[in-house]
Amino acid sequence: MQDVETAVGTLKMHMIMHAPTSGDDNAVYSLIRSDYPKDQFEDADDEYNTNVLDGAVNGAVNNVQGELVFDDKIKLNGYPGRSIKIKIAGGFIYINAYLVENIMYITQVICLTDNDNNPGIKRFMDAFNILKVKE
Template sequence: MKKTLLIFLLALSSYNLISQNKIDLKSAISGVNGWNKVKDVDAAYIINFPNKPEKGNNDVDTDKGVVKMNTYTLQTADGDNLIYMSSFTEYPNSFFPDKLQSEEKQNEVLNNSVKGAVNNTRGTLILDDKITFNGYNGRIIKIEVDEGYIIKMKVLLVGIKLYIAQVIFKKENDDNADAKRFFDSFELINVKNE
């Protein structure tokens, strides 16, 4: 079941990511109050996991070519959440010459991300809230998938960079404290408006 959920998670993350990232990730993982703090300097974010996550990157096929998505993933054997994941992708300038300056274009990218996540998981969208985080547009979404599982995602668009934090849990563990702590720990660092 956990392998199936990981496949769902990876499929979820692969939707509509039409970017190419040529950044060499530099990150540090350290303990914070029993949790592991991930500070990815190149991706310009910090997030805390309940244990040490596995760093990876995935080549994702899209209709415009192969893109790279950089991830941190943690599968847990116990607790309220089965999988924690954060990901980062930077879109190439050629895809968005206007650098997504208009709110309309930003919402289009975010809406397509939500639609792609729902389609790739064959789930049902049960929450889609627009958010503003440090002045940037984003979404908080929940997708219910087969067998009573929920995927909760925080999706944030910063210029042409897409950040995703996500957790998978059983329906009865909705809005649990560890998921809240994970999402609340997400911070942007050294972000410059271009």
């Protein structure tokens, strides 16, 4: 876990990362969860959520000094998200980000240029799911 400075203040970022040692087409797989203050989402509408996701995309690209290859709006079980690809020196970063109320979930795969578009990227991204808990 680490603190990350964002446009909305300091957020706690929980990260799980795996770097395969050999026999894999990808360098890093990660799952990230960032909790935004609940009060900032009390009256959140689609436009507000889009702005939060825009900030996440811009932050990701700027943090790695990369070039945005694509940025697609997506949804998972009704929650808004973004699917992006960033070109970095020597490779690419694939990110799916989903905003679930005041929590952002991010799946990320980093691969070398020679391994771009390999099946492991889609397999990892598709393995993530958001389940609604019945109250």
